[in-house]
Amino acid sequence: MPDAQKIARYVEDNAQRIVETLCDLISFPSIVMSDPTKAGPGERDCQLYLEKRLKKIGMETDLWEPDGPALYEKYAGRPGANKGRTFEGRPNLGGILRGTGGGRSIMLTGHIDVVPPGPREHWRTDPFRPEVIDGFVRGRGAVDMKGGVASMLMAVELLGEMGVELAGDVVFTTVVDEEIGGMGSLAMVDRGFKADAGIMTEPTANRIAPLCHGILWGRIIIDGIGGHAELTPNAWYSSGPVDAVQLCRQMLGGIDILNRRWQFDPRKNHPLMDLPNQIIVTQVNAGEHPSSMAGRAEIIIDVQYLPSEKDALGLGGNVKREVEEHVAFVCQADPYLREHPARVEWILDADCAEVSADHPFVETFQQAVADVSLSPKLSGFGAHSDIGLPTTLGQTPTVNFGPGDPTQAHQPNERVSVEDLVACTKAIALAICKWSTEPKAS
Structure with a gap:
């Protein structure tokens, strides 16, 4: 495994590519609709873009439209089961990069749906024509949470380019429906996507948050x-x-x-x-x-x-x-x-979840963020995130960790700093390496 400094330097050298990836993602208006039977104008196109990127790095991919009524019937009364959902035109995406064997697997997960931008006159820039101004990427979803999706994608891509061989599998999932209830994550877990641990890249200002409301x-x-x-x-x-x-x-x-x-x-x-x-x-x-x-x-x-x-x-x-x-x-x-x-x-x-502070993955992740000069101190995620579904139903202990100030979420003129994006990508890349090298529990 390459050392932390080598990984950090390679990520820093490719900062512009991370920014370009985020700008690509923002340009898809993947707006979640208040009517859960209707697809947002860019949800499918955003997932197709990500699927193409996953295939390019050798992942086995699965792009599917969940059966909302069947899921509700199966999980009625349980977390994530919301009546009246349909997913035509708003697919989920999963991918698996197979490791060499024997190491622990990790799941990187996030959502690609964004809330509507609101009145355009409240924006200084077009919310779906991203711009980089004064070191910040601006646009709807920059923080919540396409910045995190860009970082987790680029972490895997850059490790591959470095020739890093991982013993454990990397599982990549992006879901819809998070902003109106989380049935996309329920569908993802029901589909069988799981791992030994997970990172959901919701914005936490690059702090590990093993807890949400x-x-x-x-x-x-x-x-x-x-x-x-x-x-x-x-x-x-x-x-x-x-x-x-x-x-x-x-x-x-x-x-x-x-x-x-x-x-x-x-x-x-x-x-x-x-x-x-x-x-x-x-x-x-x-x-x-x-x-x-x-x-x-x-x-x-x-x-x-x-x-x-x-x-x-x-x-x-x-x-x-x-x-x-x-x-x-x-x-x-x-x-x-x-x-x-x-x-x-x-x-x-x-629903909500909490991963114990002494869980082996939390400790490994703390080491990774410290190695790239971020604070290993744990924090809570004050808003809701979907970590409960993979953690409890999917038995994938999942923490929140992502770039950007979470208070920027849903605001006009949403923005994330390039510095945060790069730091997040470094931390995730190193965490993947560290966790993958640990032997899988028998």
């Missing part, structure tokens, strides 16, 4: 009684109206109370996470007409949970009940809501 999306529905906004209302119990906006304010205050409680609850905190679990209000929809009191309000929430809080199915059922009980408690404080309580409808449950 689970995420619940929910809708709190509050029914008032509509009526003329400008007239003095009678008591609600006679003829109404009851302003759902006012009731919504009370519920938002109740959410603040629960967040305050969670701030000091040991179950809601983890030493690798910067913040406690939170309930984040992401949308508020209320009212029917400018001169009418709102007859209904909806609060959309994003709720975080930790692996230690998972239910028997590996999902967030325990936290769902906790939120539902708190909503019912808030309703008890209002005479109208006592009689007409708010209800919670759950939209999504995306």
Whole structure:
């Protein structure tokens, strides 16, 4: 195996190729659609581009469109199983580079779907015409997470060019559907892609993150009684109206109370996470007409949970009940809501995972990042990622590690530094070498 310095120098000498690969990937508008039965305009083309690159370096490839209804029937009630998904025109991609034998295998995985760019006037550049400005690659997906996909692809390509022989297999997968629930990763695991360890190249600012949050999306529905906004209302119990906006304010205050409680609850905190679990209000929809009191309000929430809080199915059922009980408690404080309580409808449950800090791969990866002058200190990934599916269902202990500031994700003018891309590629290349040389457990 070549030493770390030789690998680092070769990667640095090919920095421009890493940048060009990322720019190629960004130029495909692989936008995830809000309607999960429709393909984004560039999802298939992006995967075809990657398949061509994998074949060029000698990988056995598998490009397929998962059967969404069949997957749901097989895994209903389990992580990643989302009803109503179809994958026509939005394939998954897998590849395997066979090792010489006897070494440990590694899976490099990521998603190629990106969120819509939003209003174009918020962008300084065209989101799908990438530009390199002041040492940063700019464009939709630069951070989340085509930067990571470019780094993991180039790590394998450059090792091959150096003539490095790996004892263990390298498994490469890129999936769709991550931004709306993770069924692409479920399909990947169900297809049989697995390894002795894995790296998911979500943006972590090149920190190893063996932990991510689970995420619940929910809708709190509050029914008032509509009526003329400008007239003095009678008591609600006679003829109404009851302003759902006012009731919504009370519920938002109740959410603040629960967040305050969670701030000091040991179950809601983890030493690798910067913040406690939170309930984040992401949308508020209320009212029917400018001169009418709102007859209904909806609060959309994003709720975080930790692996230690998972239910028997590996999902967030325990936290769902906790939120539902708190909503019912808030309703008890209002005479109208006592009689007409708010209800919670759950939209999504995306699972989470944690790989132990003393897992052999985590320790090997820490050595690799230290050898290329990155910090080996572990951190938590505050957002959700798909590591739960390969880790638990696929039995491939998988950590997050990728280039870029994660707070750039989903923002206009998304950007990743060339320095981060190169450093990530070096770390992954060295980790592949180190892990491959370790004998496979008997």
